Amino acid sequence: MDCLFCKIVKGEIPCHKVYEDGNTLAFLDINPITKGHTVVIPKFHAETLLDLPDDLVAELFLAVKKITQNIKDKLNPDGFNIGINMRKVAGQAVDHLHIHILPRWQDDGGGSVHTIIHNPPKQSLEEILKEIRM
Numbered sequence: 195m196d197c198l199f200c201k202i203v204k205g206e207i208p209c210h211k212v213y214e215d216g217n218t219l220a221f222l223d224i225n226p227i228t229k230g231h232t233v234v235i236p237k238f239h240a241e242t243l244l245d246l247p248d249d250l251v252a253e254l255f256l257a258v259k260k261i262t263q264n265i266k267d268k269l270n271p272d273g274f275n276i277g278i279n280m281r282k283v284a285g286q287a288v289d290h291l292h293i294h295i296l297p298r299w300q301d302d303g304g305g306s307v308h309t310i311i312h313n314p315p316k317q318s319l320e321e322i323l324k325e326i327r328m
């Protein structure tokens with residue numbers, strides 16, 4: 195399998211490692227869009243969140259919390275965006291699950307999750323709820 199992030203996990207491609215534990219690795223994004231832009235990945239190859247076993251999902255998100263706390267303490271940003279591009283249509287370029295941690299500063303010119311897409315539905319919220327309620 196030719197996966198860039200698996201190669202980083204195996205040490206075949208170098209990275210600027212921020213954090214590592216048994217099942218998780220975090221490193222600086224090679225093309226940072228903000229200072230401290232960090233990518234957190236499970237060492238297990240899963241293309242998306244839905245492909246990762248539950249116990250590893252739990253561990254991954256605990257690591258995201260820990261790493262976010264560390265960046266907050268060290269860089270003192272005013273906030274964060276934390277997110278996943280899932281599948282090509284949503285901007286996923288590397289097919290190995292990864293969570294972006296993006297420190298944010300007042301007046302840094304960035305947007306919010308709401309600026310990613312503007313494609314509001316034609317149906318009412320009630321109609322949509324009938325389709326997706328669990």
Ligand code: 5GP
Nearest residue numbers: 209210221222223224225279285286287288
């Ligand atoms: P995506 O668009 O798939 O959500 O994000 C992939 C991210 O991986 C991009 O932000 C890109 O800059 C980063 N990236 C791609 N190749 C490398 C690499 O070899 N090393 C590191 N550290 N980051 C990479």
Ligand code: ZN
Nearest residue numbers: 197200239290
């Ligand atoms: Zn992989």
